Structures are given as C-alpha cells and as structure tokens.
Amino acid sequence: MSSTTLPAAPPDAAPVPRATRVITPARLLPWLMLAPSLAVLVVITGYPLVRMLWLSVHEYERAQLLGVPAPFVGLDNYVATLTDERFWAVTARSFVFMLVCVAVTITAGTLVALLLMRLGPVMRLVLSIGMLLAWAMPPLAAMLVWGWIFDTQYGVVNHVLTSLTGDDWMGHSWLISPLSFFAVAALVIVWGAIPFVAFTLYAGFTQIPGEVLEAAQLDGASARQRFASVQVPYVRTIYVVVIVLSMIWDLKVFTQIFVLQGIGGVKARTSTLGVYIYEMGMAQGHYGAASAIAVIFTIIMLAISAYYVRATIREEQL
Template sequence: MSSTTLQAAPPGAAPVPRASRAIGTGRLLPWLLLAPSLLALAVITGYPLVRMLWLSLHEYERAQLMGVPAEFVGLANYTDTLTDARFWSVAARSFGLMVVCVVVTITVGTLLALLLARLGRAMRLVLSVGLLLAWAMPPLAAMLVWGWIFDTQYGVVNHLLTAATGTSWMGHSWLIDPLQFFAVASLVIVWGAVPFVAFTLYAGFSQVPGEVLEAAQLDGASAAQRFFRVQVPFVRSIYTVLIVLSMIWDLKVFTQIYVLQGIGGIKSETSTLGVYIYEMGMGQGHYGAASAIAVLFTVIMLVISAYYVRATVKEEGDL
C-alpha cells in the first residue's frame, strides 16, 4: 500500500498528496535561490545589450545627446557597415591578429607548462612568481613599460640591436610600419596571456597519471609521442577552453592597440574591431553605426562561445 499522506482539501476537491507538493517546492527552490543573481545579470548585462540593439536601429548622433529624438532607420546601419570596405579591412586585420596571438600563446604556454613540470621546487617558484607578475600587471601600466622598451630614441630594443649588429638602430620607429606595429602588439598581447595558459595547462598535466606515462616510456614511446598521445588527450577539454577564451580575448583586445596607436601607430592602418567601434562612437559621434558594429561583434562572440558550449555539453554527455 502507498504511504503517501493526503493533505486536507476544500469540500468537493480532490486531496493533494504531500509528496507532490514537496516535489513542486523542490523544483521551485533552485530558481528562487538563483533569482537575485539572474536579476543582477539581467540589469548589468541585459540592459546594455538591449540599449545597444536599440541604438543600432536608430540614427543616433551627437545631436541626440542634446535631447533631439533619434530617427528610426531599421537595418540601414547594418547595411552601411556590411558594405563598408574599411569594416571588412578592420575585421580581417582583427582575425589575423587573433590567429597569430592564439597560436603563439597556446604554444608558448604549453612549453612553459612542461617546463614548470620538470623544474625543481626553487626554480619553479621563481618562474611562477615571474609569470604571476606579468599576469597581475594592469594592461595600461604594462603598455607604458612596453612603450619605453620600443621607444624610437631611447628604447632598450634599439639600443640592444645597435650593440649587437654594429649598425645604428637609434631613431628606428617600430610603430609606423603596420606589420611591425602588429608584431609589437602580438608580443605584448601574448606576454600578458601566456601566464594564464601556462598555469592552467600545468595544473592539467599534473593530473595525468604517472603510471600511464611510465608505461608508455617502457613501451618505447619518445617524449614527443608521450606528449601527443598520452598527455594531450588527457587535457583536450582544457585546450578547448583555453583556445576559445583566447580567441574571444584577442578579438576584443583594446587597450594594447589603443595605447600603441597613441605612441606612434597610424590609426587608419592599425585599428582592430574594439578600437574601430570606439572611434566610430566616441571619436566620430556615430553611435548608431558603432552600435551596429558592436552587435555584429557580439554575434561573432556568441558563435565562438556556442562552439565551446556545444563541445562541453557533448563531452559531458559522453561521460
């Protein structure tokens, strides 16, 4: 017999089992606990997104800041953006920079993670402190240092090249030429991103069972074979997360490019998407067009994130 207790019900109504009521309350409780966080997320993230979408559908210029009503233009801002040759040039430049930075960051981070695993305790501590200092330094403060390193007249790089080659590099500008500009920018971006990748991969490699590596070594596997066939499969999900996060971070990079442009770069030839959106909005006052570009940029970020979420869900389903 069922031992479910029946709750008293009004006359003529069927009694409600207490177990059913408990199940209903149990399903509602998690949402009640999440409600404050969801509300804060909706206010902090949802409102700016809705506002940005609204601006992208209107002709919102500097005049509208003085109270002039904005004219609804529909998808005109998107059409103008997608038919603008400069937008595609900036987008291609941004994706090219992203690819280079992601490849170099993951490669260098992997090498540093393997180095951390092999170093003794003292040297591992020294390397870890150095990586933490690079990671903890604010981007703007770091850019001031990098600006002095590549300074045209007094830069350390020009001084070292002059001493090493015997020819004068003093006065050479690293930021006038776009290719050299992005070489410096890539160096700065990778320098700031490598510590996170190195520490994350080091933690992942530390979880690889030692007996598995030892068995592979006894079977005659080389160091490269042990890495690609044993260690990498164990941390494949970590690599997926790091690559996706690096793609997102490097696509929306702003501070490094903006500061380097202020030091000596040519804006029209070195702007990336983040700087381009800022120029269109704050610089030229075309807030509607800037919002349309930002919406397109957000869609790109969502597509990249969707791949990561899909891969994560698929992997959890296979477990």
C-alpha cells in the same frame, strides 16, 4: 508448457494522469537565493544589450545627445556596415591578428607548462611567481612599460640593437609600419596571456596518471610521441577551453592596440574591431553605426562561444 495472457485494457479506460510537479519551498529556495545575483546580471548585461540593439536601428548622432529625437532607420546601419570596405578590412585584420596571437600563445604556454613539470620546486616557484606578476599587471600599466621599451628615442630595444650591431638604431620607430606595429602588439598580448595558458595546461598535465606515461616510455615511445599520443589526448578538453577563450580575448583586444596607436601607430592601418567601434562611436559620434558594428561583433563572439558550449555539454554527457 502453458502461457498466460494478460487481460487487455478496456477501450474506454481513462488515461493514467501524469504526476504533477508540486512546487515546494525546497524547490524554490535555490531560485530565491539566486534571485539577487540574477537581477544584478540582468541589469548589468541586459540593459546595455537592449540599448545597443535600440541604437543600432536608429540614426543616433552627436545631435541626439542634446535631446534631438533619433530617427528610426531599420537595418540601414547594418547594410552600411556590411557594404563598407573598411569594416571588412578591419575584420580580416582582426582575425589574422587573433589567429597569430592564439597560435603563439598556445604553443608558448604548452612549452612553459612542460617546463614547469621538469623544474625543481624552487625554480618552479620562482617561474610561477614571475608569471603571476605578469598576469596580474593591469594592461594599461603594462603598456606604459612596453611603450618605454620600444620608445623611438630612448627605448631599450633600440639601445640594445645599436650596441650589438654597431648600426644606429636610435630614432627607429617600431610602430609606424603596420607589420612591426602588430608584431609589438602580439608580443605584448602573448606575454600577458601565456601565464593563464601555462598554469591551466600544467594543472591538466599533472592529473595524467604516472603509470600511463611510464608504460608508454617502456614501450619505446619518445618524449614527443608521449606528448602527442598520451598527454594531449588527456587534456584535449582543456585545450579546447584555452583556445576558445584565447580567441575571444584576442579578438576583442582594445587597450593594447589603442595605447600603441597613441604612442606612434597609424590608426587607419592598425585598428582592430574593438578600436574601430570606439572610433566610430566616441571619436566620430556615429553611435548608431557603432552599435550596429558592436551587434555584428557580438554575433561573431557568440558563434565562437557556441563551439565551446557544445564541446562542454558533450563532455559532460559522456
């Protein structure tokens, strides 16, 4: 059996040039259509970010608002922030509060999503409308209602507890103690976050093939086993999305904490990162220090978002 040998290329042969990518109007058209949106995004997001970085390396106080030049201090604001015990106390408090809110929100949202799958069309519509109303309500308007519910003198909660227990709860403040303050804040935040989690998980659960669940049921799997072994793996990516988004939203919460502090909370013992940055900047006038805290906070948020981005890219590559 004969074999043929291909002739070797001469040693002085010129390398084959790579095909050059020709820029055609068809390739430029998508970028031209995106250019206005990208320009607006750069202006709205880019300028505040650059301004925040500039302020964080300058000693920018209230006097600079009158035209006094801000002295450059380098990383002094960052060093002062990272060596401040109150910053670490506020950060730890914010993370603990975030973890509790996320855990309760995901658990309650999962239960509501499973409930939506079992309800009939009429009750499902009623529950969906109720959750949409809660989700669509502006946080400030919602806080006015919740503030009235937990009001010290005329609150519904105190009135109901007085009627049920026979003790006099009228005049009891739910916001003086940090523990009860954050319990009320967590209730308000979870109440507003459950609709998004429930609707998102419900949409994922409805995409699970019915034959898979029926096969698991015929094999003797209980409802809990079907949920843990079939439903959760099918919507694992959705769980990653809602958990990461809930972590970001609950970590940067501001309106609920700020309003509750105005109603009766002790600011020094109940501030979270968002409120703490506002206090340092707007209340005390330390804009440079507040910007340094905001930069550190942004890095934390980017670190949390990085996991979500990696998980999304990994799922798209599979």
